[in-house]
Amino acid sequence: MSDILKEVLAANEEYAANFGDKANLAMPPKRRFAILTCMDARLDPAKFAGLAEGDAHVIRNAGGRASDDAIRSLVISYKLLGTREWFVIHHTDCGMETFTNDTIRNLLANSLEPAEFDGENWRDIGKGPGSRAGEYIEFLTISNLEQSVIDDVERIRSHPLVPGYITIYGFIYDVKSGRLIEVPEASRIGRATI
C-alpha cells in the first residue's frame, strides 16, 4: 500500500470517527448555491468561501472553466437540486496561463512523463513514447484571467438550459492573499434577468 493511500485512509478514519450528525444531511444543497472553480491544490473552496458539509455544490476542473461538463453539472445542480446562485472563480498564478494547446500537445506527443517549467517555458525531460491523442483535446487554457472569467460567465448565461432567474457571479481568487476579488463585468453579465 502506498504512503499516500495509507495517509488518506488514516485521515478518513479520523473524519468518520467524528462524523457527528452529518449522516442526516439532505441531498439538495442547503444554501442553494454552487461554486465552479479550479482543481488547483492551493484552493480550498469550503474554507475560502465558508462552506460546511451540505451547504453548496462544488464543481472543479483545470482552470475552473465553463466546459460542457461543468454546464452538465450546473444544469443538474439547479434543475434537480434547486441551486439559484453560481460563483465562477478563477485564480491568480493559474497553471492554465502557462501554456497553449500547441504546447501541451507537443509535450504529450514527445513523452507521457511529466514536463518541467522553467518559469517561462515548459520543457520535456521525459522519455518517449508519447501520444498524439492530445490533438483531440481542447485544453481550455487561459491567456487573460479577467477575460476568462467574463467569457465563462457569458457562456453559462447564454446557455439555452440556464434560466434567467439564476444569478452568476464572476471572481478571481488571489493565491497570495486568500482573497476573492470580484470581476464586475462578469457579474454584470451574470445578473439574473427575471
Add this chain to the structure above:
Amino acid sequence: MSDILKEVLAANEEYAANFGDKANLAMPPKRRFAILTCMDARLDPAKFAGLAEGDAHVIRNAGGRASDDAIRSLVISYKLLGTREWFVIHHTDCGMETFTNDTIRNLLANSLEPAEFDGENWRDIGKGPGSRAGEYIEFLTISNLEQSVIDDVERIRSHPLVPGYITIYGFIYDVKSGRLIEVPEASRIGRATI
C-alpha cells in the same frame, strides 16, 4: 447584494485575515495526487481525505464521472504538475442514481424551473417554457454505484494519454458514515503497470 454573496464574502474576509504562510505554496501539488469526486454538497474531500491547501488536485463534477473534461484535467495534472496517484470517488445516495437521460431531458423540455423528487420519481412543478437542448447532453447518470466506479477507473486506465506508472484507486464514500470504502475490482484495474 444577496445574503449568500454577503455570507461568502464575510467568510472569505475571515479566511484571508488568517491566511498565514499559505502565500508561499507552490503550484504543483505537494503530495502528488489527485481526487476525482462528485460535486455533492455533503462531500468535503479536503476533510474526508485529510488535505491541506497545496496538497492535491481536486476535480469535481456531477457524479465524479471520468468525463472528457475530467480526463483533460487529469492529463494536465500529471503531465504539467506531476501527480502520480489518482482517486476516483463516487458516493452513496448520489443524485445521479435517481434519473436517466430521458428523465432529465423531458423535465428540461417541460420547464427550466426546479423539479421535485418524491423519493421515487421526479415531477415537474414549474411552468414552461422549457428547452430541448438537453437532448444534446449525455448526463452520465449512474445505475450501479460499484459499476460506475469500475467503468470510470477503466476509462481512465485505458486512455492513450494516461501512462502506466499512474496508480488509480476506486472508492465509494458513504454519506451516512463519512467512510471511504474501496472498490477492489476498480483498484485492481487501476494498478500501475510499470
